[in-house]
Amino acid sequence: MKNAHTLAAIFALEAWGVLGHAQSPAPAFEVASIRPNKIGGEGRRPRFPFSPPGSDGTIKASPGTLSMRDVTLNACIGWAYRVQESQVSGPEWLGADHFDVIAKTAAPVPESQLRVMLQALLADRFKVALHRESKTVAGYALVVGKNGPKVRASEGEGESELQGGKLRMEGHRYSMQGLAELLSMSLRTYVADMTGLEGRYNFSIDISPFLSIDTPVLRSEETVVMASVFERALEQQLGLKLEGRKIPVEVLVIDRAEKPSEN
Numbered sequence: 086m087k088n089a090h091t092l093a094a095i096f097a098l099e100a101w102g103v104l105g106h107a108q109s110p111a112p113a114f115e116v117a118s119i120r121p122n123k124i125g126g127e128g129r130r131p132r133f134p135f136s137p138p139g140s141d142g143t144i145k146a147s148p149g150t151l152s153m154r155d156v157t158l159n160a161c162i163g164w165a166y167r168v169q170e171s172q173v174s175g176p177e178w179l180g181a182d183h184f185d186v187i188a189k190t191a192a193p194v195p196e197s198q199l200r201v202m203l204q205a206l207l208a209d210r211f212k213v214a215l216h217r218e219s220k221t222v223a224g225y226a227l228v229v230g231k232n233g234p235k236v237r238a239s240e241g242e243g244e245s246e247l248q249g250g251k252l253r254m255e256g257h258r259y260s261m262q263g264l265a266e267l268l269s270m271s272l273r274t275y276v277a278d279m280t281g282l283e284g285r286y287n288f289s290i291d292i293s294p295f296l297s298i299d300t301p302v303l304r305s306e307e308t309v310v311m312a313s314v315f316e317r318a319l320e321q322q323l324g325l326k327l328e329g330r331k332i333p334v335e336v337l338v339i340d341r342a343e344k345p346s347e348n
Contacts, residue, residue, distance in 0.1 A: 112194075112198060112201055112202050112205070113202055113205050113206070114151075114188040114189060114190055114202050114206060115189055115190055115191040116188070116189050117186070117187070117188035117189075117206055117210070118185075118186070118187045118188070119184055119185070119186050119206075119210050119211075119345050120184065120185045121182065121183070121184055121185075121344075122154070122155045122156075122183035122184055122185050143155070143156075144156060144160070144164055146196050146199050148190075148193035148194060148195070149189060149190050149192070149193045149194070150187075150188070150189050150190070151186070151187075151188045151189075151199050151202075151203060152186075152187055153184070153185065153186040153187075154185050154186075155183050155184075155185065156183060156184060156185075156186065157179060157180050157181065157182065157183055157184070158178075158179040158180075158182065158184065158207075158211060158213075158342060159173045159175070159179045159180040161184070161186065161203065161207060161211075162179075162207065162213065162215075162337060162339070164200065164203065165200050165203040165204045165207060166200070166204065166337060167200060168335070168337060169266055169269040169270075169275055169276070170269070170270070170273075171222070171224070171269060171273070171274055171275040172275065172334055172335065172336050172337060173336075173337050173339065174336050174337065174338050174339065175215075175338070175339030175342060176339065176342065178344070179339065179342060182344065186206075188202070188203070188206060190202070196244070210345045211342050211343060211344075211345055212341055212342060212343040213339065213341065213342050214339075214340045214341040214342075215337050215338060215339050215340055216337075216338055216340060217335055217336070217337060217338070218335070218336050218338050219333060219334070219335055219336070220333070220334060220336045221331050221332065221333050221334075222275050222331070222332060222334055222336075223274075223275075223329070223330075223331060223332075224274050224275030224276060224277060224329075224330065224331075224332045224334075225268070225272070225274065225275070225276045225277070225312060225327045225328060225329055225330065226276075226277050226279040226327070226328045226330045226332065227261065227264065227265045227268065227276055227277065227278050227279060227280055227319075227325060227326070227327060228279050228280055228325065228326050228327075228328055229280050229281070229282070229324065229325060229326070230319075230320045230324045230325055230326045232324060233324055234280070234282060234323065234324040234325060235322065235323050235324035236282075236286040236287070236288045236323050236324070236325070237286060237287045237288070238284055238285075238286055238287075239257065239258045239259075239284070239285045239286055239287050241257070241258060242258075243258060244258070245257065245258045245259050245260075245263055245285070246258065247259075247267070249289075252291065252292050252293045252296070253289070253290065253291040253292070253293065254267070254289070254290055255287075255288070255289045255290075256286075256287065256288050256289075257287050258285045258286075258287070259285060259286055259287075259288065260278075260284070260285050260286075261278045261280045261282045261286070262278045263285075264278070264286075264288065265277060265278040268315065268327070271311070271315070272311055272312055272315065274312075275332060275334060276327070277330075277332050277334070280325065288322075288323055289322070290318055290319065290322055290323065291318065291322065292314050292315065292318045294318075295314045295317045295318050296314060312327055312329070315327055
């Protein structure tokens with residue numbers, strides 16, 4: 086009997102440990118502020134191909150702070166779940182309304198933890214609920230050109246860094262997946278890394294030599310025109326190519342989202 090009671094106690098403790106672990110709270114920011122951005126459509130600066138991440142705004146992450154200014158909820162969701170904005174499907178206002186999100190942690194944490202914390206913040210303040218679906222979309226594949234890649238392998242350690250803007254960008258310590266994500270933001274369509282290149286690289290892209298006076302560099306609807314510009318720049322400068330393809334991707338379908346009260 087004693088052994089039976091002992092076993093029962095052990096099972097109870099194990100069950101409590103499992104339940105306790107399952108119910109442990111998700112990591113959260115110590116403080117967070119979300120406010121509608123007041124700039125408005127007419128006052129918002131023009132968007133160039135190499136504008137910083139965040140749909141016309143900026144996203145900056147440091148070990149203790151996440152600063153997102155003039156960003157859409159689509160951009161927030163994309164950053165939180167590390168997917169391209171074209172992989173987020175939901176109401177139109179998710180890509181139209183702009184917000185400023187400033188959040189701080191109690192102690193320094195890596196970027197991967199900031200993304201998890203942002204997921205919790207979006208669920209709490211925007212009431213975001215979503216599910217995942219597999220779909221086939223029209224997009225581009227980033228592949229190696231016929232003469233081989235010209236990107237330089239990165240020898241340094243540390244986070245990826247991006248410099249430049251408008252018509253030129255210089256990346257340090259970027260994976261090819263990271264480059265595909267940058268191209269996706271510039272073209273506003275899905276770009277898949279199919280180069281097969283592992284590791285991280287340094288690169289520089291300048292599209293200005295491939296533009297004419299009539300090239301609509303500021304109009305997001307001209308994806309096909311801009312893709313042809315990028316195709317030439319990538320092949321000549323990086324030894325890479327963009328190929329139009331139908332690509333199976335995972336899409337985040339937004340089941341629910343609400344505009345938060347200003348705070």
